Amino acid sequence: MKKHICLLATGGTIACEKGADGLRPVLTGAELLRAVPELARCGEIDVSELCSLDSSNLLPMHWQRMAQAIAERCGQYDGFVLTHGTDTMGYTAGALYYMLRGIGVPVALTGSMLPLTAAGTDARANLRGAFAVAASGRAGVYQAFAGRVISGNAVKKVDSTARDAFRSIGRPQAGTFALADGALTWQVPEEARTEAGKMDDETQAAFAPQFALDERVAVVKLVPGAEPRLLTALADAGYRAVIIEGYGAGGVPTAASPKNFLPAIVDLRARGVRVICATQCTTGGVHLDTYEMGVLAARCGAESAGDLPLEALVPRVMLALAQADGAQTV
Structure with a gap:
C-alpha cells in the first residue's frame, strides 16, 4: 500500500556543494528527491524546507522547530524523513526521541558522509533506507544510516570520516537495511520493543509532544x-x-x-x-x-x-x- 511521507530538509553534508571556503549545504529537499527517483515508489512525498545549515550550527531551538513541524503534521502523514548533518545528528535524534514520545508514526533521520553530488556518495543508499523506515509503520524515532537502523536515544557518531560512522549505544540495534534497495529488516521484534518501552519512564501510550527546553x-x-x-x-x-x-x-x-x-x-x-x-x-x-x-x-x-x-x-x-x-x- 502506498504511503504518504513528509521529507523535512535541514541541510548537512548530504546537501553540500563545494564553495569558496569548503563544503556548505545548498541543495534543497526537492533536489535530493529528484536525485533518487525510485523513492517515489514509497508513495506520495511532500517536502518541507526547515533550514539549510551545517549541523554544527544547529541549536536546541532547531530541535524545537523540527519537533513542532513533525507534531503539527503528524495526522497528515504515514511517516517522516529528516535529512540532517552527521556531526550533531545524535543530539537531534535524542532530542526528537524524547520530545516526540508516544508518536504513532515512524520518524527517520538520515544524512551522508559524502555530498549527494560527490562520486561514490552514500546519500542515495541512506535516503532509500530512511524512506523504507518511514514507510514501515514502525512508530518511533530512528536513524537510518549505512545499513543500520538505530533507536533515536542510542545514536552516536564514532568515526569522523568512515561511511559506517554511527553505532547504537546502550540499546540493541533496531534493524538493518540493504544499501542497494533499502529493503528493511527489524532486529528487535515489535513485542520486545513494546515491553522494553514499558521500562522507560519517558514512554507513554498517548502522543504528548514536549517542546520546552532549558538549555542551562x-x-x-x-x-x-x-x-x-x-x-x-x-x-x-x-x-x-x-x-x-x-x-x-x-x-x-x-x-x-x-x-x-x-x-x-x-x-x-x-x-x-x-x-x-x-x-x-x-x-x-x-x-x-x-x-x-x-x-x-x-x-x-x-x-x-x-x-x-x-x-x-x-x-x-x-x-x-x-x-x-x-x-x-x-
Missing part, C-alpha cells in the same frame, strides 16, 4: 588534574545541571586526591543544581554502585546517566529541567 546544561569532561572549582564556576554562571564525563564506570576524584570533587558536588546539590555522572567510555554505561568514587558521588547527590550516550542525555536533561514538575531523575 553543561558538560565537564574530567582529565587528570581537573579542578573541582569548574563545577562551582558553572553553578555561579547559572547552569541548572552539570553532566560530568567521568572515568570508567562514572566515578570522580574523592578525598584520596587533592582534586576532590565531592565537596563541589555537595555544594551544587545544595544550590539546586543537578549533577549527573556520565562516562567517557563509549559502551558499558555508568555504575555508581561499584567503586568507592561512584558510591560516594551518589551519596553526595550525583545521579547516574545509566547507559545513555551523551547525545541522548543532554536533550533529555534539558527537557526534564523544563518540566513543570521539576523531574529529578535522569
